[in-house]
Amino acid sequence: MSNKIAERAIVVGCGLKTDSFTEIKESLGELEELAYAAGAEVVGTAVQILPKYVPATLIGSGKLDEIKDLVANTEAKIVIIDHALSGSQSRNIEKLIGVPVLDRAQLILDIFAQRAQSYEGKLQVELAQLLDQLPRMVGGWHGSLSRLGGGIGTRGPGETALEMDRRRIRERMQIIREKLDDVGRNRAQYRQSRKRSKVPSFALIGYTNAGKSTLLNKLTQANVLVRDQVFATLDPTTRQVFLPEIKNAVVTDTVGFIRNLPPHLIEAFKSTLEESGEADVLLHVIDLSSSHSERQIEIVESLVQEFKWDLKPIIYVFNKMDITPLEKQLSVKLFPRVFVSAQTGLGMDKLKKMMSETILKSAQEVELYFPKDEEYRIYELGREAQIARKENAPNGTVCIVSLTESQLSKWHKFMA
Numbered sequence: 001m002s003n004k005i006a007e008r009a010i011v012v013g014c015g016l017k018t019d020s021f022t023e024i025k026e027s028l029g030e031l032e033e034l035a036y037a038a039g040a041e042v043v044g045t046a047v048q049i050l051p052k053y054v055p056a057t058l059i060g061s062g063k064l065d066e067i068k069d070l071v072a073n074t075e076a077k078i079v080i081i082d083h084a085l086s087g088s089q090s091r092n093i094e095k096l097i098g099v100p101v102l103d104r105a106q107l108i109l110d111i112f113a114q115r116a117q118s119y120e121g122k123l124q125v126e127l128a129q130l131l132d133q134l135p136r137m138v139g140g141w142h143g144s145l146s147r148l149g150g151g152i153g154t155r156g157p158g159e160t161a162l163e164m165d166r167r168r169i170r171e172r173m174q175i176i177r178e179k180l181d182d183v184g185r186n187r188a189q190y191r192q193s194r195k196r197s198k199v200p201s202f203a204l205i206g207y208t209n210a211g212k213s214t215l216l217n218k219l220t221q222a223n224v225l226v227r228d229q230v231f232a233t234l235d236p237t238t239r240q241v242f243l244p245e246i247k248n249a250v251v252t253d254t255v256g257f258i259r260n261l262p263p264h265l266i267e268a269f270k271s272t273l274e275e276s277g278e279a280d281v282l283l284h285v286i287d288l289s290s291s292h293s294e295r296q297i298e299i300v301e302s303l304v305q306e307f308k309w310d311l312k313p314i315i316y317v318f319n320k321m322d323i324t325p326l327e328k329q330l331s332v333k334l335f336p337r338v339f340v341s342a343q344t345g346l347g348m349d350k351l352k353k354m355m356s357e358t359i360l361k362s363a364q365e366v367e368l369y370f371p372k373d374e375e376y377r378i379y380e381l382g383r384e385a386q387i388a389r390k391e392n393a394p395n396g397t398v399c400i401v402s403l404t405e406s407q408l409s410k411w412h413k414f415m416a
Helices: 021-038 061-074 087-097 104-115 119-140 142-147 166-196 212-220 263-268 270-277 293-306 326-330 348-360 377-384 405-414
Strands: 007-016 040-050 078-081 101-103 201-206 237-243 247-253 281-287 314-319 337-339 364-371 387-393 396-403
Touching: 007 021, 007 061, 021 040, 021 104, 040 061, 061 087, 078 087, 078 104, 087 101, 087 119, 101 104, 104 119, 104 263, 119 166, 119 263, 119 270, 166 270, 201 212, 201 270, 201 293, 212 237, 212 247, 212 281, 212 314, 212 348, 237 348, 263 270, 281 293, 281 348, 314 348, 337 348, 364 377, 364 405, 377 387, 377 396, 377 405, 396 405
Parallel strands: 007 040, 007 078, 078 101, 201 247, 201 281, 281 314, 314 337
Antiparallel strands: 237 247, 364 396, 387 396
């Protein structure tokens, strides 16, 4: 974080009487983490449970008076509400409490605006912000002009977007989509090149801050940026990994998931998410030490189904085993699974073996014929794959062996 003074914030949780109170509290706790990640200092919290939401302000007038007093007592400069707000709701609440109001989606977008480093990442964040702002123009658009400045929720393209009318926003969105299509086509060409070479591919998915980037570094000896904070990784990073029996494969790390992920964020990051969708195998990384790990698994699995990735092979990688009680490890019911510590390297060999086995399950048993003058290649074959048996043949040797697609490509000329 920079040395500038943190913006003092109040975070507000809300839900209906039909909702799980535990879920509401967990989500509010996560909102606090998001606020800190955005550069805020959380100086107060409030929660309201309603029979139904108030159309004009979402939460009730009594609770708003309480929040107004809390703002005055703590000298808070911003209020963040753990729910989606319409433009008119934001404007009405701001009028009543006297400070800017953000909802959960805007806070997440602000963090993305801070984290985006690459050309593609910045474009995707801008598109997501425009998609978020467009519906807020109705009723609440002019009120949003009060947020021009340098605080949380104003980073990225927001300053210029607020001055645009609907037509100019849509025109800008079209330009961004065209640029992202170009970037997506370039990435697709790299993927096709890997597919032609039959290189097995893995994608790290999981809840934000589960340890995916640390795991990537440990698996591939890479030096990807690692931070103990939400959404530290936005841009997809692909690195080569050496696996037993398979040799070369690639692993891709990309943006983490979170509960109530804004739909426009998913739409804007479509090309980034395609990197995971095109992988041969998914590695679902789980922070086993988290008290909310079960709920985080449910959220990630629901998104996997939404993205239609559920037919892909998935390995459950339970991270941080070194700081998790043994009884919690024994209670895990998901398979196939492996327990690791990305920080210390515990379990890495087991994970690599499981990655190899998952790819090899799709291997084909074939006959390879090696003439006398190339029988020396059988030794190389034996180092790459399990040879089931060898048979003498006229002027050479036949090997019965199971090969993955990448290995078939390499040994194709010896196929009997």
